Amino acid sequence: MDSTRDDWRTHHLLVLVVLSVLHVAVIVGLFTVPALAVSLKQELGLSSETIGYSSSLIFVMCGLTSIVFVGTTAKFGGGKVLQASLVVMSAGGLLVAISEGSILFFAGLGLFGLGYGVMMPVTSVVLAQFTPASRKNFSFSTKQSGTPIGATIAGIACPFLAAAWGWEASFLLIAATCALGALGLLFFAKAWDVTADSKRKIQSPGAGIRIIAADPTLRRLVATGLFFSMSQLASTSFLVLYMVEDLQRAPATAGFYFSLAYASGFAGRFVSGWLADRYNDTIGVLVFNGVLAAVAAGVLAMVSPGVPEAIVVILVVASGVSGFSWNGLYHAAVASNAKPDQLGEVIGGSYGFVFLGSLAGPGISALLYGLSGSYVVVFMYVGLMALFGAISVVPLRNRKASVDEPKNT
Numbered sequence: 001m002d003s004t005r006d007d008w009r010t011h012h013l014l015v016l017v018v019l020s021v022l023h024v025a026v027i028v029g030l031f032t033v034p035a036l037a038v039s040l041k042q043e044l045g046l047s048s049e050t051i052g053y054s055s056s057l058i059f060v061m062c063g064l065t066s067i068v069f070v071g072t073t074a075k076f077g078g079g080k081v082l083q084a085s086l087v088v089m090s091a092g093g094l095l096v097a098i099s100e101g102s103i104l105f106f107a108g109l110g111l112f113g114l115g116y117g118v119m120m121p122v123t124s125v126v127l128a129q130f131t132p133a134s135r136k137n138f139s140f141s142t143k144q145s146g147t148p149i150g151a152t153i154a155g156i157a158c159p160f161l162a163a164a165w166g167w168e169a170s171f172l173l174i175a176a177t178c179a180l181g182a183l184g185l186l187f188f189a190k191a192w193d194v195t196a197d198s199k200r201k202i203q204s205p206g207a208g209i210r211i212i213a214a215d216p217t218l219r220r221l222v223a224t225g226l227f228f229s230m231s232q233l234a235s236t237s238f239l240v241l242y243m244v245e246d247l248q249r250a251p252a253t254a255g256f257y258f259s260l261a262y263a264s265g266f267a268g269r270f271v272s273g274w275l276a277d278r279y280n281d282t283i284g285v286l287v288f289n290g291v292l293a294a295v296a297a298g299v300l301a302m303v304s305p306g307v308p309e310a311i312v313v314i315l316v317v318a319s320g321v322s323g324f325s326w327n328g329l330y331h332a333a334v335a336s337n338a339k340p341d342q343l344g345e346v347i348g349g350s351y352g353f354v355f356l357g358s359l360a361g362p363g364i365s366a367l368l369y370g371l372s373g374s375y376v377v378v379f380m381y382v383g384l385m386a387l388f389g390a391i392s393v394v395p396l397r398n399r400k401a402s403v404d405e406p407k408n409t
Contacts (some may be wrong), residue, residue: 009191012139015130018188019123020143022082022181026116027150028157029093029174030058033109035158039167044105054109056359061113062120063355066348067208069118073344075200077193078126079185082119086182089115093175097168108171115178121351125344126192128335136336137282141273141328148266148324208342208349217337218346220392221330222353224286227389228326229357231293234365235323235382236261239316242375247312248305257316264317265324272325273332282333283396289329290390292322297383301376323386330354361385 008014033040033054040046046054073081092111099105123143131139161169212218239261243254276285296318303311331347338346365378 007191009188010130012131012135015127015188015192016139016142018184019127020146022086022119023123023143023146024150024153025174025177025181026086026089026119027147028154029089029112029171029178030116031151031154032158032170032174033058035154036162036167036170039159039162043167044099044102046102046105050102054106057106057109058113058116059355059359061110062117063352063359065114065117066121066355067206067352069348072202073122073125073196074341075197075202077189077196078122078129078344079189079192080196081122082126083182083185083189085115085119085122086178086185087115088112089119090175090178090182093171093178097171097175117351117355121347122344124331124335124347124351128332128343128347129192129195133336135277136332137276137285137329138270138273139328140332140335141269141325144327144331145266145269147327148262151262206349208345208347209352211338211342211346212349215337217396218334218350220396221333221337222350223392224290224326224389225330225334225350226353226357227385227392228290228293228323228330229354230361230364231297231382231385231389232323232326233358233361234378234385235297235319237362237365238369238375238378242379246305246375247303247307249312257312260313261316261320262324264320268321268325269328271321273328276329276332282329282336283393286326286329286333286393287390287397289322289326290386292318293386294383294390296322297379297386301379301383323382326389 033051037051040051069081089112092108092113092115095104095108095111097108099108124140127139127143128136158170161173212222236258240251240254240258243249243257244251249257272285272289276282279285296315300312300315300319303315331350334350335343335347365381368377368381369375
């Protein structure tokens, strides 16, 4: 890292901007399928269940590839691996765009998930290499803010493109964007890959999980990431339905609350990152977020249809801020507690658990609703998962110095 300090391409702010832009672009691709659900049903004849399965396929591929392939960064360098992942996602977008049947459609989504599952953890590896310890939480939170931005862009742009040029236009644009991103990284890859060791052996699949399992601090952090991701995805999956069916709000009002939760989470990521850096207390802010998310979900589950609108707004904002603000802090803490020669494997393994939570959260909440017929049970489950996430890292506050001081400098 020392040899690259004078290279403008490794300045932490520029690295953050480049990675954040790539993050937003890829997230747009991730949310294209749900954004184009109506067009895909009409044009390809896909059922609602099939579209739901397609989103699950992407996350399955993400979880598998993040665990298996991210360790390659130590051998080839983060820049080159990012380029490769963007090329794979570009190919996936093209396959989907030219498909006339479900086989190519699912093959394209599988490729996109493969590339996405590698890219997300590798961006964390690269960011960890060049970010000062005093700014790690804010930087990681800023990068993770690309998720709500990308989701918003997909929701607005994809239906417009489908109406003007057909559903294929969105996927072609995603493919072109990924390809341009891979080309653009030619300017950065050499500078970003200075720590790569071509003689290094690539670790066997699951190496990151074994490293995490052997480290008590990493075990607790990863448990928190798993529980928080389960809580977050379960909450967003049922918020609109709960507002309409139980709280008797109009669909447009429920949609507003859904957007408000995401907007609050977007702002909360910057605030949480700044607070964690300002007070050098990543774990404390994570615990606060988890407890607040648990309380907000529990109270929201108990309100009646006649509750004043201002109370609902406060609860939705509190849920959004606390339930969506943990991502950057979590990834920063994991990166800080990985040894330099194990950074890729550990971050890849940690992302695998987050992707698992993204799959399990909505599935378990749907099962609970199917058994109980009650959204109250679902939101109590959301709060319980958030509380478990907070409890998982409470003991680490007693070892605050070892947790907040990075090992990978």
